[in-house]
Amino acid sequence: MSGDGAGGRRVFRLPDLGEGLTEAEVLGWRVAVGESVVTDQVVAEVESAKAAVEIPVPFAGRVVTLHAGVGERVEVGGPLVTIEGGDGAGVRAEAVAGAGPEVAREEVSGAESGSGPVLVGYGTVPVADVPRDALAPRAISPLVRRMAAENGLDLAALSREAPHGVVRRRDVEAALADRSPESSAASTSAAVEERVPLRGVGRAMAERVTRSRREIPDASVWVDVDATELLAVRDQLRAAAPELGIGLLALVARVCVAGLARFPELNARVDARRGELVRLRGVHLGFAAQTPRGLVVPVVRDAQRLSTAELAAELRRLGEAARGGTLSAEAMAGGTFTVNNYGVFGVDGATPIINHPEAAMLGMGRVVQRPWVVDGALAVRWVTQLSITFDHRVCDGGTAGGFLRFVADHVERPALLTARL
Template sequence: MAEVKEFTLPDLGEGLTEAEVVRWLVEVGEVVAVDQPVVEVETAKAMVEVPCPYGGVVTARYGAEGEELAVGAPLLTVAVGADASAPAGAQGSGSGGADGGVADADGAGVAEDGGAGETSGAVLVGYGTGAPPARRRRVRPTPAAAAAAAGQVNGVASGRGRYAVTPEAPVRAEAAEPAPGPVPVISPLVRRLARQNGVELRTLTGSGPDGLILRADVERAIGAAAAPAASAEPGAAAPAADAGEVRIPLRGLRGVVADKMSRSRREIPEATCWVDVDATGLLAARRAMNAAGGPDAPKISLLALLARICTAALARYPELNARVDTDAREIVRLERVHIGFAAQTDRGLVVPVVRDAHARSAESLSEELGRLTGAARDGSLTPGELTGSTFTLNNYGVFGVDGSTPIINHPEAAMLGVGRIVPKPWVHEGELAVRQVTQLALTFDHRVCDGGVAGGFLRYVADCVEQPAVLLRGV
């Protein structure tokens, strides 16, 4: 007799309490193997594929795509055991009997370690063991087998699942075929936004590279559709506030960013100091370093050089590589430097983290920054790559602006902002010249240090930008 096991949304780490269902990867009635990904969810940190710790037949799914589920809420139920996990004809044949095996398409048994009472080999925060699981073949049951399994567990599965199996609603063994023809959309979040608002993506012209459809394209289409709808009824005067409104829920990534920024402004008494800097020397040093590496060597980015300068400055002014423990009323200075950097994506603002930046060379920093930037753009950053920074570097110059007073990335103690580098008249060696100038701004927590420390840090960074050889003094 099959045993129905309920799989709840696991703790995805870093204090996350909920996740949004983006895409189901399995259907009700489908046979799943232990550790097979069953759903893709979006947390406030990243997109995550969630593996199931049980092997057997899916009997119910909880939550529609686009719906938020709390950690610990039911995700799906699985009928495990020999009767539920073997296709019709395999039971009692000796190849998929009482050992809990799953028969493959040829009828040969595949050992199933994750039957009733066993645990998953995948380690996702909140459940699982450290033992590596055996590779298993994904098997879809025949309609007869799926119906038989559903009949065995009917009445046992919780009725909370909107897709729960009943005799009147036989399970589907195959997912619906996708619509033919590619649509130039990478982000599942953009697809969901379009689906929720009735926007047909095939009718849009994307403003991204190679016609890629972005969130902004979908939002424009929603706004265009809302305007005529507001005045559709003749003689009906709609409130002015309703005309052309687009309401975007503050949830998921946007919600967490909003909460974090509000908390930062609420708790941290921040102050900002800034200085204009001649970056001509830094640009020349970067050109020389890349030329010395040869045409095939990886190029060192400007952001990597700025990160390297920041690690040197934090070694001199460790007060800024810290956080405040408000409960204990203590300043906690941190020995390791994990540099976060602000990255704008279709999902919103994210801050990927370069671990142990203080132990990396400029070349290593450039390589890791490039990898994390690519992962941020395609939405594949893991929660661990988005948390734990101790100092943040914000290059808002890429947006064509000179300065800013950024909000500190709570619970850090400081953030360095870098404006655009543009040619400006500058007094150089006693004469007026055109130089490449930028503005550096340091926002800092006034609880961890006074203005003298903040000014000393910023001045050291500025000196290294103007004369990169200053870094050699600390080597």
């Protein structure tokens, strides 16, 4: 992250964004040539194949050169911005001198404590301590900035009305709803065609599913399952320990982890070059999450080591980070098996595309009341459809069906899990 150069100029190069990513696209610059910057000030927002991140500069001075335009790609290690002059803390203190004693004290304190660059975040100053005019440029998420820019909204005007100057997604949505029908109609009629480039997360997902279908000979099996008892267990846990937040996804994920211990072929990947099946020791459990930026798959590391409560907490933490746009690239890499709850979209079934290079994905449809035969009599039960798409190179239908039946049996009779604790 350090710069290099001579004659008082330092070149800040694009830092390593993790997980083997080699480049990123510049979404926007927060500074212009000639402006002064302070240590840790966000100078650019970039988007890799994994996530959008804000890039803070690790030293202070005056901006001399911006080495890429908006929409251009920069390789990791390539020059991003050149800074001239400045001694770090002094420039930081000078830049905030006009913002009031509270802001100045916070900024200088951060400099003296050696505040390092944070790739995802909104600066080192607490929101409550910053004047409204000073806060607006540093405390607005990349998602909100993009929404405002795409719809031609003035963020500065919105920030003057928002609490503490922080514009949130709902503020942008409300501003769009307030637009006159005439202007909306004119905008609609003028747009005959729209071309949206595949970038960042969207492009990465498109490439991954294309590669999956091109390289993996996949097959799917599915089964309808009576989930009444599993829902009862969830409700009991919510009543007895609501602070744990154990939901249906966490319970199904726990069943899947137990099933992978019984059927390790599905927690594997194929090394086609060497003609080998690589069985993996740890279960890095991915789960599909729909976000404003598209579909992402956060990964719970070593899920086999976590209790059900710990698993639920990780699912919740990663899901919130994904929806908030703060999920790191590392948190979406290295999965070995994925669970996809597409039932949240109100559908019963699907044939999931395997998250390459994994070997399988379990899908779960919506849980609805249906007629079901119980002990020879017709009853109304809570029913869902489970499906598994698997790589036919790692196992045959018997193994995949055995895993699916294992999951289904434990969904129908969750008490069976206690025998494996």
